[in-house]
Amino acid sequence: MPQSLTLIAKPESLTAVTEFVRKGAREANLPELHMRQLELMIEEILANIWRYSYPEDAPGRVAVTYSVSRPGEMEVEVADQGVAFDPLTADAPDLTLDLSRRPVGGLGILLVKSFARSLKYRRELGWNRLSFEISANP
């Protein structure tokens, strides 16, 4: 059965959301490495929401839902009501640049794409809904 947690999208909410998804990861028996990958994905997605989705002086809600379909697998959805933004269409960072030309940021979405088994975005009734699956199964 899916479990949900809704909080205000701000840095102070990260600990509670991380603890919430860790509970799901334990239910799914995810190995430690996958649990850390999951935490990283959650941090990157939430950081994008509090930085870019809502105005800095008016943070809005973020709803995180997870479900465990079978051992070793977990589905997660992160939803917000900020400006429409599909991270799947964001420009990929240029990883070939040397240090002097490397921008200091822009790597979060790349990491999320790399660790997610599947990653989907839809805009629905004013909500951005980013869902992904993490799996330790082959």
Place this chain on the structure above:
Amino acid sequence: MTIDCTQMGGKVVLHVAGRMDAESAAHLEGQCDSCIAEGATSLVIDLGDLSYVSSMGLRSFVGIAKKLKNKGGELRICRLTGLVRQVFEITRLNQVFPMYESVESALLGG
């Protein structure tokens, strides 16, 4: 996250352990800034006991390395494991900084 700072072979070695998230990344950058202000031009960062790093942490490593390069030195990173190794490989930052398997080899450089 904890940072232990030691002098080895005339170089500063920072041993970073625990989790490096947005908040603690700034802490490491501050520590490195202090070392640079005290005259260090090259730093060795030992990540053997770091279990977690997000893109905010990576941002700090890139920032520190740029400052050291401007001083004519470099940032040497060693002992990557688990998620931290994956994150450096995915972002190809393992090809941007010199990476070493041990503190000793990082001190020798090359």
